[in-house]
Amino acid sequence: MFAPSQHEVRQFFCEAYRKHRDGSPLTPIEAIAADWIAEHPEYHGDLADLDAALAASYEVEEGRTNPFLHLAMHLSISEQIGIDQPRGIKQAYELLAHKLGSAHDAQHEVMECLGEMIWASQRSGQPPDGEAYIDCVRRRATR
Known part of the structure; x- marks a missing residue:
């Protein structure tokens, strides 16, 4: 499994x-x-200076989104959709994107579901529940 460090993720982006x-x-x-x-010009300043990016801290209390986490989630979701893993994510995403009329907005909705799945896994100490993740995306596509 590929597990880049925070430094490597920031350097990559x-x-x-x-x-x-x-x-x-x-x-x-x-x-x-x-x-x-390109879809997130609000992050360009953060990405333009590698040294500042490596030193930056994005605390929840600051109320600012971590651009590297956000972009990494986009990238992860794109990869999941590309290989349909977990099985069914591609179809659920496509339904959601069609409903919303925007691939970008659909990715942000999927991000919420991905975050919920990761949070539940960390909280329970159990492996991530791919079916719950896909069900979450499907619910958003059909409500």
Whole structure:
């Protein structure tokens, strides 16, 4: 299982942003990341300075979204949809995107479900429940 450190995640997104800005070639995963970065211009300042990014702290009490966590969730969801893992996530996401008329808005809804699944897993000490995750996305697509 790939488990990058916080430093590696931040470096990855900053580098993808730099390469995108410079017109440098991107790896396939960097290209997906760059697409999500383009959807979030409010994070460009955070991504433009690697040293500041590595030193930054995003505490919940500050009321500011951690751009690296947010982008990593977009990337994770994109990968899940691409390989339909957990099985059924692709269809549930597509239903939600169709309902909302926006892939981006649908990803933000899926993020909420992903966060709930991770929180429940951490709280219970049990493995993540992929079926509960997909059910959450389906409920959002059908309500």
